[in-house]
Amino acid sequence: MPQILVEELSKTYRIAERDAGALGAVKGLFHRRWRQVEALRAVSFGIGQGELVGLIGPNGAGKSTTIKILSGILEPTSGRCEVDGLVPWRQRIRHVARIGVVFGQRTQLWWDLPVIEGFDLLRDIYRVPQDRYVRIRDELVGLLRLERVLNQPVRQLSLGQRMRCEIAAALLHEPPLVFLDEPTIGLDAPSKLAVREFIGRINRERGVTVILTTHDMHDIEALAERVIVIGQGRILADGSFDELRAGVLAERRLFVDFEGEAPALELPGVTVVAREGRQLELAFDPRATPAPDLIARIVAAHAVDDIHVEEPLIEEVIARFYDLHGAGEA
Numbered sequence: 001m002p003q004i005l006v007e008e009l010s011k012t013y014r015i016a017e018r019d020a021g022a023l024g025a026v027k028g029l030f031h032r033r034w035r036q037v038e039a040l041r042a043v044s045f046g047i048g049q050g051e052l053v054g055l056i057g058p059n060g061a062g063k064s065t066t067i068k069i070l071s072g073i074l075e076p077t078s079g080r081c082e083v084d085g086l087v088p089w090r091q092r093i094r095h096v097a098r099i100g101v102v103f104g105q106r107t108q109l110w111w112d113l114p115v116i117e118g119f120d121l122l123r124d125i126y127r128v129p130q131d132r133y134v135r136i137r138d139e140l141v142g143l144l145r146l147e148r149v150l151n152q153p154v155r156q157l158s159l160g161q162r163m164r165c166e167i168a169a170a171l172l173h174e175p176p177l178v179f180l181d182e183p184t185i186g187l188d189a190p191s192k193l194a195v196r197e198f199i200g201r202i203n204r205e206r207g208v209t210v211i212l213t214t215h216d217m218h219d220i221e222a223l224a225e226r227v228i229v230i231g232q233g234r235i236l237a238d239g240s241f242d243e244l245r246a247g248v249l250a251e252r253r254l255f256v257d258f259e260g261e262a263p264a265l266e267l268p269g270v271t272v273v274a275r276e277g278r279q280l281e282l283a284f285d286p287r288a289t290p291a292p293d294l295i296a297r298i299v300a301a302h303a304v305d306d307i308h309v310e311e312p313l314i315e316e317v318i319a320r321f322y323d324l325h326g327a328g329e330a
Contacts, residue, residue, distance in 0.1 A: 002046035009079035011040040011065050039065040041233040050207040054224030062233040063213040067181050071101050100170030104182030108169055109154045115165050116150040126173035140168040160191030177209045184216055196222050245317045253310045254282040259303040
């Protein structure tokens, strides 16, 4: 049985509406209008122990709602959900003791307390034995390079420092399952790399199951072995990123540097995307025109300095996928 089992999960919100302005506010007191919003529509998937899964989709797709149900914060309207045999919202106390959660725009540390005191309070909340806590804390502090911020109040930390502290806080009780909701949002490049490296390490070395939601596709490309795409509350795809790329954007780009001026190439199944000086950028579908055959034809007819193939950027793949499935933001 998978560690996480989700079957036909749905969540509907009832949202109040009123007209703008003071008159609209008064009318709303006596004649309230409501509309139903389907955040999730019959979502089903399973995740095994030790997987690192990327959960992606545009804003409003249902990613955070899914994470909140899995972590026990929200109760679904219908459907089945079990995590390690527990129903998150019904057996919440037992459940939250076995998971770690990081929400990129919220903090679980105390704003005015030094980081180390926040860690100590979490030790008490999770009832971690002192010797085990010290060992885990010191290991996390070293891996996430937190030594210089332990005695600073959380409110004085930079965003990158705070996010690394939040991740450490979520792992102090050694949970076997971690939910990371936008953990790199707003971080600079060095902080993003540090967070990515650490997430990959705990997954590889400790077998921690990680579910990662993010709009940074480089996080997904660097970390996720499997990608679940959600759009308008539905599962649109579930598989590896390579499968997703092959399914929606098989096109490849061939960059050729010629010894002289770039020729005006006309090859079947090949499109000239850009021509500048000695360089040509060509687009082709490797299923119809294999790259080795295309390269051989060009090299046989022209003097070439350099030639290489690139896959489309992950942002292009995801944007094309959303367009094909009508899953963009409402």
